[in-house]
Amino acid sequence: MKKKFWAVGALTAATLLASLTACASPGTSSSSSTGASEWPSQTASLKGVTLTLWAAQTTTAEAKTVISGFEKATGATVKVVTIPDPYEQNVETKIATGAKPDLAFWQPTASELATINPGQNLLSLNDAPWLSTMTPGINDVGGTYDGTRYAALVTSPSLMGVYYNKQVFAHAGITTTPANWDEMIADAKQIKAKTGIAPFYEAGHDQWPTQYWVQVQLADASKNGLWTDMNSRKQTFSDSTILGAITNYDNLIKQGLFNSNIKTATFVQQGQAMLAGQTAMVVQVNAYLQELQASADTAELNEKVGWFPISPNGNTATSIPDQTNAVVAFNTGNAKQEDAAREFLEYWMGKGYASFISSQGTVSVESSVPNPSGVPDALVAIQKAVPGSAGSMQSLAVANPDLYINLADMIQGTKTPQQVASTTQQQFDQLANAQGVKGF
Amino acid sequence: MSAYAPSPGTKSPRRRRDASRRNYPLGYVIPALAVMLVFFIAPTVLNFFYAFTNWSSFHSNIDFAGLSNFSSLFQNGTLVADLRTTLIYAILVAIFQNLFGLALAVLLERDTAVNRILRAAFFVPVVMSALAVGYIFQALLKPEGALNGIIGTLVGHPVSIAWLGSTTWTLLVVTLIHAWKWVGLSMLIYLAGLKMINVDLLEAARIDGAGRWASFWRIRFPLLAPAVTFNVATALLGSLNSFDIVQATTEGGPGQSTELLNVFIFRTFGQGLFAQATTMSLVLFFTIAILAFPVIWLLRRRERVL
Numbered sequence: 096m097k098k099k100f101w102a103v104g105a106l107t108a109a110t111l112l113a114s115l116t117a118c119a120s121p122g123t124s125s126s127s128s129t130g131a132s133e134w135p136s137q138t139a140s141l142k143g144v145t146l147t148l149w150a151a152q153t154t155t156a157e158a159k160t161v162i163s164g165f166e167k168a169t170g171a172t173v174k175v176v177t178i179p180d181p182y183e184q185n186v187e188t189k190i191a192t193g194a195k196p197d198l199a200f201w202q203p204t205a206s207e208l209a210t211i212n213p214g215q216n217l218l219s220l221n222d223a224p225w226l227s228t229m230t231p232g233i234n235d236v237g238g239t240y241d242g243t244r245y246a247a248l249v250t251s252p253s254l255m256g257v258y259y260n261k262q263v264f265a266h267a268g269i270t271t272t273p274a275n276w277d278e279m280i281a282d283a284k285q286i287k288a289k290t291g292i293a294p295f296y297e298a299g300h301d302q303w304p305t306q307y308w309v310q311v312q313l314a315d316a317s318k319n320g321l322w323t324d325m326n327s328r329k330q331t332f333s334d335s336t337i338l339g340a341i342t343n344y345d346n347l348i349k350q351g352l353f354n355s356n357i358k359t360a361t362f363v364q365q366g367q368a369m370l371a372g373q374t375a376m377v378v379q380v381n382a383y384l385q386e387l388q389a390s391a392d393t394a395e396l397n398e399k400v401g402w403f404p405i406s407p408n409g410n411t412a413t414s415i416p417d418q419t420n421a422v423v424a425f426n427t428g429n430a431k432q433e434d435a436a437r438e439f440l441e442y443w444m445g446k447g448y449a450s451f452i453s454s455q456g457t458v459s460v461e462s463s464v465p466n467p468s469g470v471p472d473a474l475v476a477i478q479k480a481v482p483g484s485a486g487s488m489q490s491l492a493v494a495n496p497d498l499y500i501n502l503a504d505m506i507q508g509t510k511t512p513q514q515v516a517s518t519t520q521q522q523f524d525q526l527a528n529a530q531g532v533k534g535f
Numbered sequence: 536m537s538a539y540a541p542s543p544g545t546k547s548p549r550r551r552r553d554a555s556r557r558n559y560p561l562g563y564v565i566p567a568l569a570v571m572l573v574f575f576i577a578p579t580v581l582n583f584f585y586a587f588t589n590w591s592s593f594h595s596n597i598d599f600a601g602l603s604n605f606s607s608l609f610q611n612g613t614l615v616a617d618l619r620t621t622l623i624y625a626i627l628v629a630i631f632q633n634l635f636g637l638a639l640a641v642l643l644e645r646d647t648a649v650n651r652i653l654r655a656a657f658f659v660p661v662v663m664s665a666l667a668v669g670y671i672f673q674a675l676l677k678p679e680g681a682l683n684g685i686i687g688t689l690v691g692h693p694v695s696i697a698w699l700g701s702t703t704w705t706l707l708v709v710t711l712i713h714a715w716k717w718v719g720l721s722m723l724i725y726l727a728g729l730k731m732i733n734v735d736l737l738e739a740a741r742i743d744g745a746g747r748w749a750s751f752w753r754i755r756f757p758l759l760a761p762a763v764t765f766n767v768a769t770a771l772l773g774s775l776n777s778f779d780i781v782q783a784t785t786e787g788g789p790g791q792s793t794e795l796l797n798v799f800i801f802r803t804f805g806q807g808l809f810a811q812a813t814t815m816s817l818v819l820f821f822t823i824a825i826l827a828f829p830v831i832w833l834l835r836r837r838e839r840v841l
Binding site: 181183184187188190191209210211212215300302356358359496497500503504507508509510518521522525526529530531 | 591805811
């Protein structure tokens with residue numbers, strides 16, 4: 096009897112130990128297949144190879160044309176696995192437990208690449224053959240971490256800027272788009288006085304759009320090294336640059352320049368308001384244009400909606416490439432799979448690119464591939480503003496704190512601008528510290 | 536046991552046989568034990584372990600970090616604020632769920648056909664997915680949602696109350712939704728408690744002149760003590776662990792006024808700060824444990840009248 100008891104005890108201990116050691120070191124079994132210098136031919140035969148591509152709900156169909164073209168050309172199979180939202184979080188969790196796809200859509204910003212430990216988990220694309228064919232300026236916008244390129248930018252990176260209703264502008268007697276921040280605010284006041292329409296529309300309930308109002312105000316500072324200073328803690332969110340932008344945003348809301356239902360308004364309503372002419376301007380990213388495209392065709396969009404970049408001193412846009420813009424390849428430790436993943440990206444950015452952007456109805460990031468017809472004017476304006484744009488917090492800061500949640504709290508009245516800044520900084524410190532950044 | 540007491544130093548054969556018979560199923564326990572070990576005990580032990588490390592998504596090595604996670608968490612006001620919200624949430628849920636559960640049980644006690652249908656109807660939300668419940672209520676309570684539509688029709692002009700938009704009252708609304716989902720279970724347990732009460736006792740009370748009110752409060756309610764213990768303990772301690780309904784209805788908003796600790800843990804985990812999230816769940820674990828003992832002890836003491 097005693098023996099049996101001990102057997103059970105030993106089994107218990109063994110299982111416990113096994114699970115402890117199994118969990119203690121996720122992803123330490125790395126192979127050193129980084130920076131392989133030979134790139135396969137775009138259509139070399141891959142019979143019998145199956146590639147897995149992780150996608151979010153918004154990107155699950157994005158690669159459809161590319162995949163069918165690639166499968167025909169190479170004989171490979173590409174399986175798209177849709178990871179439920181919140182996508183980034185679920186992918187991180189999966190990777191932390193040791194699961195890896197061959198490829199995945201991923202936000203090509205330094206802060207978001209950092210969360211999947213790219214040096215360990217991703218393939219370097221430093222010498223990818225398509226990089227030289229990219230439209231000048233696009234490569235600068237994202238996809239690198241610590242000087243190594245990990246993400247292929249497949250579509251024009253998302254930019255923060257101002258969407259405006261051309262009819263409301265005309266109604267208020269405004270004929271040219273503002274050339275800087277002060278002009279934009281002056282236009283807003285004119286619109287309110289002449290038409291009674293809320294000049295700005297913010298989706299306070301959905302929280303995430305709130306950060307763009309602060310970030311566009313940081314565009315000029317970003318070009319002057321704001322985020323480098325933030326990354327070494329020479330500056331903080333509570334210093335005048337960022338706190339000033341937050342306070343400014345708060346003041347504009349208090350002056351009544353925003354929609355009266357700012358606390359409960361959603362992203363969808365933000366889109367409807369623009370098309371219905373119930374607001375003049377919305378500060379948003381490319382996802383907003385996709386939302387507008389879902390309920391209006393190109394002709395209607397071109398008639399009603401325009402886009403201009405804004406920054407305090409001029410018209411510098413702020414870039415925030417997102418998960419729909421880029422794909423990363425994983426270091427799976429299996430050379431054959433890794434080569435196949437590289438070949439897939441090469442095909443995507445090569446032979447498959449023209450049909451890809453035409454199926455997506457989006458603009459090209461390669462100089463040699465022209466834009467397909469039927470792309471809205473606003474998107475072409477965005478494409479033109481990419482070179483020379485400033486980097487966002489997500490792109491240039493070492494960490495991406497929940498600035499948007501804290502700003503949404505400010506809109507709800509539970510945080511002051513000072514509290515928004517200090518809470519965000521606290522989280523920023525915590526995230527930077529976890530990464531072992533010097534000075535935190 | 537004293538009947539079997541053997542003389543010192545000897546082991547009676549009978550006892551040995553008994554012991555081996557008693558221990559015979561030990562081997563049978565192994566599969567269940569293994570499952571519990573892997574899915575319950577190991578994670579719990581790891582929860583203790585990882586709280587003292589720097590585990591994150593940013594690097595693959597996991598090093599000992601001492602108490603730094605705890606000190607930074609308690610310096611950060613969010614943890615304490617969310618613990619407070621979580622406690623208020625749990626207390627409100629316990630009150631509503633038991634109040635309504637008891638009322639329903641008393642109202643639907645008699646075994647009529649209508650009551651049977653109603654009991655089933657009130658039990659349906661219990662088996663529904665909590666996330667589904669949350670999303671349905673979120674849609675109903677939107678400013679342009681169905682509830683405002685109904686009120687608008689009744690009062691004759693459009694209404695756009697943001698039911699989930701108040702930083703003061705939304706917590707109350709969310710606890711009511713939580714209570715609505717689980718009230719069927721409380722009702723069922725109270726019903727079972729009511730059915731267990733001896734009819735003779737109530738008849739005796741009636742003969743002694745006790746009215747319905749007196750016989751409920753003086754006899755039936757005290758006899759329901761075990762059901763109260765179970766219901767209050769499960770509602771209170773269970774809702775300390777709540778996540779799904781709040782995540783689906785408000786995601787912790789507006790202005791973090793409904794941010795339960797679990798919502799914060801989820802958010803922190805999503806940032807890649809795995810060790811910090813683990814530390815918070817350890818704090819939650821201890822909070823529940825510290826609360827559970829006195830609450831259950833107090834409730835059990837009430838049962839002594841039986």
